Amino acid sequence: MIEQSRWSKFSLAEQIGHIGSEISRAKHWEEKGDAAGRTKALERALDLISLTLADSRHRHRLKEIARLQEIVGAAFAGANDYQISLADLDHYCLDFALLAKRH
Numbered sequence: 001m002i003e004q005s006r007w008s009k010f011s012l013a014e015q016i017g018h019i020g021s022e023i024s025r026a027k028h029w030e031e032k033g034d035a036a037g038r039t040k041a042l043e044r045a046l047d048l049i050s051l052t053l054a055d056s057r058h059r060h061r062l063k064e065i066a067r068l069q070e071i072v073g074a075a076f077a078g079a080n081d082y083q084i085s086l087a088d089l090d091h092y093c094l095d096f097a098l099l100a101k102r103h
Contacts, residue, residue: 001044007051012058013100016068019048020093023072027086042076
């Protein structure tokens with residue numbers, strides 16, 4: 001896993017973009033029927049979300065980041081309480097990745 005000091009060098013948009021990459025991988029593995037690959041990708045996404053929550057620059061965004069963690073955690077557990085698919089999460093994170101790429 002990436003070190004907090006290195007992770008903190010990324011902007012919030014870059015961080016969410018990287019989280020989105022793991023969600024995209026999870027979606028890919030889900031579509032292929034590979035539960036182990038899906039699980040590993042979601043674990044990495046949750047690890048990255050935890051690093052983002054620990055980044056003191058994002059104190060004003062904690063609620064949104066914590067909600068993302070909650071939704072990804074529910075997907076990891078196989079729950080669909082929020083009725084949000086991995087495709088929906090992928091799309092949400094893609095906007096951040098595109099923003100990061102522009103800057």
